[in-house]
Amino acid sequence: MTDFAARRRMMVDTQIRPSDVTKFPIIDAMLTVAREQFVPDAQREAAYAGDLMDLGEGRCLLEPRTLAKILDALNISKDEMVLDVAPALGYSTAVTARMAQLVVAVEEDEQLAEEAQTLLMDAGADNAVVHTGPLAEGAAEHGPYDVIMVQGGVEEVPQALLDQLKDHGRIACVFMEGDLGTVRIGHKAAGRVTWRYAFNAGAPVLPGFTGARAFAL
Template identity: 35%
Template sequence: MEVTAERARFNMIQQQIRPWDVLDDRVLSVMAEIRREAFVPDAYQGLAYADIEIPIGTGSCMLAPKVVGRMLQALDVKSGERVLQIGAGTGYVSACLDRLGGRVTAVEIDADLAEEARVRLAGLELESIEVRTGDALSEPVEGEPFDVIVATGSMPTEAALPLLQGQLAPGGRLFCILGIEPVMEALLVTRVGERDFRREGLFETSTLALQNAAEANAFEF
């Protein structure tokens, strides 16, 4: 089984992630090392390395591997940086951020999913990652400012952006996915001054919204 998983990880890197312009050796090494199957629900074990989003319950999902790769590459996490992850899920992205050197605080609104992430991470001896239960879109997270903030679900509107941007340290980077079906945009927001932020559109995608994310007005164009 392990040989099969190793081959599946290799294929994921070569056939999904590299062709999507993820060329950062650190990111590729981390994603080749971490056992993604350790974070996938039992019912989806056979799809752990497929080019799809995987349901994890509570209206949440694991992002497709190529999206995770592009996200990690854009954030360029450096050793010792403080990282806030919004939407811990089962802990896979948390593990990637940790292996890249980040000091990770992951906030998950669903208490059962937060506990599942803790158990899965502990099983891989990644207990330095702090998983908290809470709503990171309603108020600042204790421990700010952060060098990196990553939202692992989409946000239909920009309503939460001021809150998230305000928690960035100077030079800090925020990754988020904005918009509604059928097309959303992945953005990298960098704090370049006290009140100044640079926005860069990275790619188009589509994924489930974070719980408690402000909904878009259907009549806005």
């Protein structure tokens, strides 16, 4: 019988704390949420590995370290609404729900969205709701949001998502240029988003988040 609780503690002690993430709400959430419940059954044994988990079809589960550092940079508070784009089975949503007032997750696969909602309810995340629709369109009817997170790589951020961010809100994305990726935090003021470098990380580019390609004849 695998001792997932021990693996969870080891993940926090060897991956999260050494990455200079020390805020209590983040450490507490990552010690509490059972990551193994939010991955495909065949990948449960690898739930606490420090690597990006490939979910197929260009989708992934970010490394625990990357998610923790994103949450650290966003500094979410208990009175804030968060939009979590592409969380797959909902791990990032469950973690964030322990810090925020409400988390709206967006998944475009109906079966995946239903499964995520069930898992979130089972985990006691009753302040999280899963919206089914195109990832790049977000969930405008529940917004605007104080914070937006994208759980995958982007080349460009769709304007529809930026429009759903409140003024003085924050957005975190993994920007990919070829194989190189950087996490940047965007701050919105007077309708404009200004991006700042946070740290290096990579992830497959999500469908709907590719940049315009320049074709040469």
